[in-house]
Amino acid sequence: MRAKDASVDAALGRLMDPNRLDRAKRIDSKDVEVTRDGDLILARIKEYRVELDPATKTILHDCEDWSSRLIKREFCKHVGRVFLGMAPQVATDRLDRIRADRKSWRFDVPSEA
Numbered sequence: 001m002r003a004k005d006a007s008v009d010a011a012l013g014r015l016m017d018p019n020r021l022d023r024a025k026r027i028d029s030k031d032v033e034v035t036r037d038g039d040l041i042l043a044r045i046k047e048y049r050v051e052l053d054p055a056t057k058t059i060l061h062d063c064e065d066w067s068s069r070l071i072k073r074e075f076c077k078h079v080g081r082v083f084l085g086m087a088p089q090v091a092t093d094r095l096d097r098i099r100a101d102r103k104s105w106r107f108d109v110p111s112e113a
């Protein structure tokens with residue numbers, strides 16, 4: 001279990017900086033609500049929403065930090081936290097697939113905010 005957690009850390013570390021990863025870990029699970037978990041993931045972290053769709057290779061999210069990192073395709077703490085809540089195997093698998101194909105993913109803000 002510990003080794004798998006470490007691999008989620010490593011996979012997330014390639015998509016976000018260490019400070020944000022640290023802050024992601026401090027978000028309480030009661031502030032995280034995953035409303036749909038399949039291929040398409042819909043989640044709410046505090047007052048923000050996260051939508052991750054592998055079919056269209058899109059991640060939609062609406063916090064300020066995210067907006068400033070869209071171009072670099074880096075995660076903010078909320079998006080990181082969604083992955084920390086998944087089973088480690090599932091999380092690393094999804095993260096590896098995003099990273100392998102990072103340039104074709106679209107990081108964006110929801111159009112109807």
Ligand SMILES: [Zn+2]
Nearest residue numbers: 063066076078
């Ligand atoms: Zn965020």
